[in-house]
Amino acid sequence: MSTQAPVLDMDKLNAFVGQFVSDLGAAGHAGMVVIGERLGLYKALATGPMTSAELAAKTKTDERYLREWLASQAAGGYVTFDAKSNKFSLTPEQVFTMADEDSPAYLPGAFELAVGSLFAVPRIAESFKTGAGMGWGEHDAGVIHGCEKFFKSGYVANLMSAWIPSLDGVQAKLEKGAKVADVGCGKGASTLLMAKAFPKSKFFGFDYHDGSIEGARMSAQRQGLSENVTFSTASAKGFSGTNYDLVTVFDCLHDMGDPVGAAKHIRESLAPDGSWMIVEPFANDEMKDNMNPVGRMFYSFSTLLCTPCSRSQEIGLCLGAQAGEKRIHDVVTEAGFTRFRRATQTPFNLVYEARP
Numbered sequence: 362m363s364t365q366a367p368v369l370d371m372d373k374l375n376a377f378v379g380q381f382v383s384d385l386g387a388a389g390h391a392g393m394v395v396i397g398e399r400l401g402l403y404k405a406l407a408t409g410p411m412t413s414a415e416l417a418a419k420t421k422t423d424e425r426y427l428r429e430w431l432a433s434q435a436a437g438g439y440v441t442f443d444a445k446s447n448k449f450s451l452t453p454e455q456v457f458t459m460a461d462e463d464s465p466a467y468l469p470g471a472f473e474l475a476v477g478s479l480f481a482v483p484r485i486a487e488s489f490k491t492g493a494g495m496g497w498g499e500h501d502a503g504v505i506h507g508c509e510k511f512f513k514s515g516y517v518a519n520l521m522s523a524w525i526p527s528l529d530g531v532q533a534k535l536e537k538g539a540k541v542a543d544v545g546c547g548k549g550a551s552t553l554l555m556a557k558a559f560p561k562s563k564f565f566g567f568d569y570h571d572g573s574i575e576g577a578r579m580s581a582q583r584q585g586l587s588e589n590v591t592f593s594t595a596s597a598k599g600f601s602g603t604n605y606d607l608v609t610v611f612d613c614l615h616d617m618g619d620p621v622g623a624a625k626h627i628r629e630s631l632a633p634d635g636s637w638m639i640v641e642p643f644a645n646d647e648m649k650d651n652m653n654p655v656g657r658m659f660y661s662f663s664t665l666l667c668t669p670c671s672r673s674q675e676i677g678l679c680l681g682a683q684a685g686e687k688r689i690h691d692v693v694t695e696a697g698f699t700r701f702r703r704a705t706q707t708p709f710n711l712v713y714e715a716r717p
């Protein structure tokens with residue numbers, strides 16, 4: 362073995378260590394955001410500047426813990442600190458992203474999802490050796506709730522304003538009264554938003570995880586939407602109903618073990634002139650073109666959540682969260698769809714339209 366010390370480029374080394382410090386801070390910060398959301402700290406801070414003692418009194422929390430949390434938030438740029446008055450506050454942008462649950466850019470759910478998914482690390486490490494899968498419902502509850510909250514913001518921002526209008530003739534059908542299946546609907550964030558926007562249409566949400574379906578039913582009741590929404594536990598290959606004008610799958614085709622089988626079932630369930638909207642994470646076809654912060658985020662979650670979910674089901678195709686358009690096209694056409702196109706996109710999502 363050579364005893365020669367490696368020649369290091371100190372600038373590259375320093376840049377890498379700098380990135381590491383940011384990443385390590387972010388790893389701990391994820392837990393801080395979950396605490397802040399759970400205890401209503403951001404919402405309380407959104408009401409105006411206050412000292413740690415004032416925030417502790419308002420939120421009935423321990424001032425010492427709170428002071429440490431506030432310092433971490435201010436150091437990370439999630440809370441603003443004024444050294445003169447010794448008060449903490451939120452800027453309008455921080456309120457918009459951290460304190461307003463209905464905002465199209467509400468972020469805490471993403472950290473809840475991240476923290477929840479980390480509970481699976483020991484099991485997934487073992488799966489690297491055994492190849493075993495892990496079903497969606499086997500994860501920590503933070504995965505299920507965080508996913509709903511985080512994804513909902515994206516749907517609030519894009520679904521009605523851009524994604525549905527990008528499909529051929531679908532908006533007009535929904536306004537008139539259409540029959541819609543939302544497959545792999547999770548806790549129903551997308552289903553409920555559509556049901557609210559299109560009261561003349563009937564929506565049927567399906568997911569193979571009964572815990573998510575229970576949550577979706579409760580949300581439908583809370584929002585007074587039970588009239589035009591029904592949620593049922595069913596797999597993408599076995600959900601009931603025919604003659605759907607629209608079938609939607611939001612961020613879940615790549616999680617399925619047999620996406621081709623699911624696509625075949627969806628084609629059979631559609632009306633002859635029906636449409637299938639497929640929302641997937643943004644990805645380029647080649648891995649080398651996904652080497653960026655968005656790709657890093659999706660590949661990491663894909664290792665902990667999406668790939669094990671697919672692997673736990675029959676066939677276990679494991680498309681991964683960075684499948685890209687070409688692989689989705691192949692799945693869709695293998696199932697017999699004759700038309701497929703990228704209807705629209707955002708920095709985080711690709712939206713496809715498939716027709717029988």
Ligand SMILES: C[S@@+](CC[C@H](N)C(=O)[O-])C[C@H]1O[C@@H](n2cnc3c(N)ncnc32)[C@H](O)[C@@H]1O
Pocket residue numbers: 497498508509512513544545546547548549550551567568569570573595596597598610611612613616617618670674
């Ligand atoms: C990333 S979550 C997305 C949930 C929801 N569509 C949303 O956007 O909030 C993936 C969902 O796919 C569901 N899923 C995975 N495989 C499935 C299958 N074969 N049939 C039905 N649902 C499935 C999971 O239970 C989970 O709810």
